[in-house]
Amino acid sequence: MPDFSEEKGALISEILSSIQGEGLRMGERHLFIRFASCNVRCEYCDEAEKPSRIMTVEEVFDEVIRLDQREGPHRFIALTGGEPLLEPEFLKQLIAKLKSKQCRVLLETNGIEWRALTEILESCDSVSMDMKLASVGGHRDYFEEHGRFLAASKGKEMCVKIVVSKDVDLAEFERHLDLIADTNPEIPVFIQSVWQEGFGDGEFLAGLIDRARQRLKDVRLGFQLHKLLHIK
Numbered sequence: 001m002p003d004f005s006e007e008k009g010a011l012i013s014e015i016l017s018s019i020q021g022e023g024l025r026m027g028e029r030h031l032f033i034r035f036a037s038c039n040v041r042c043e044y045c046d047e048a049e050k051p052s053r054i055m056t057v058e059e060v061f062d063e064v065i066r067l068d069q070r071e072g073p074h075r076f077i078a079l080t081g082g083e084p085l086l087e088p089e090f091l092k093q094l095i096a097k098l099k100s101k102q103c104r105v106l107l108e109t110n111g112i113e114w115r116a117l118t119e120i121l122e123s124c125d126s127v128s129m130d131m132k133l134a135s136v137g138g139h140r141d142y143f144e145e146h147g148r149f150l151a152a153s154k155g156k157e158m159c160v161k162i163v164v165s166k167d168v169d170l171a172e173f174e175r176h177l178d179l180i181a182d183t184n185p186e187i188p189v190f191i192q193s194v195w196q197e198g199f200g201d202g203e204f205l206a207g208l209i210d211r212a213r214q215r216l217k218d219v220r221l222g223f224q225l226h227k228l229l230h231i232k
Helices: 057-071 088-100 114-123 143-152 170-183 202-213
Strands: 010-019 029-035 053-055 076-080 105-109 126-131 158-164 189-193 219-222
Touching: 010 057, 029 057, 053 057, 057 088, 076 088, 088 105, 088 114, 105 114, 114 143, 126 143, 143 170, 158 170, 170 202, 189 202, 202 219
Parallel strands: 029 076, 076 105, 105 126, 126 158, 158 189, 189 219
Antiparallel strands: 010 029, 010 053
16 A cells, blocks of 8 residues: 655545535535545445545645635535545644634545544544445455444444445344444444445345344435436
8 A cells, every 4th residue: 555655645536526425414515535545445446546646735725725615615525535544644634724714524434444543533523434345345354443443433423334235245244233233223324235236126125224224223225326416
């Protein structure tokens, strides 16, 4: 994984104003800062290989202010990816600048880098966590990391997204549901089919949601609103 010092900045693939397409804040206008680096390569990923460039904290902040003045107001500045938590020092500096302008910060993360999370969590207003299933993404199991991430996030507004497919291992799925329930059964959880499968089989998705509802108090069907609307 590239090591970007404070002087070099971070790899950014895009900064844009758009409609939030997922999670608790769906439908709101957000300003997105998309980090290019990632520590997981999910088979269904639609962000890999996008062009990117190294930007300093000051360059990113200046672009955010320019876009906010032109296309705002924005409900949140969304730090997304890729994986933003691979750049904790960069994030600390950037969030401090954003907070100086009274910006609200939403962290969108794969829920793995729990140590980095503890360095910036206090400055974030909301956290959207992906819970990665090995049977769906084709990567290694991150159960332990997800557990530590959930524990570290206690007390913060957050939601969890679980992407599923026809290949999902039901035992693995239920094991992760139990992990959420053991931490906080009231966390909103979105069950979402991979986009390549569209909305997937309705009966199958309904069955997964029913399994989740047996353990959790707030389970919802997730989808990607921005893709339905054909916007970024």
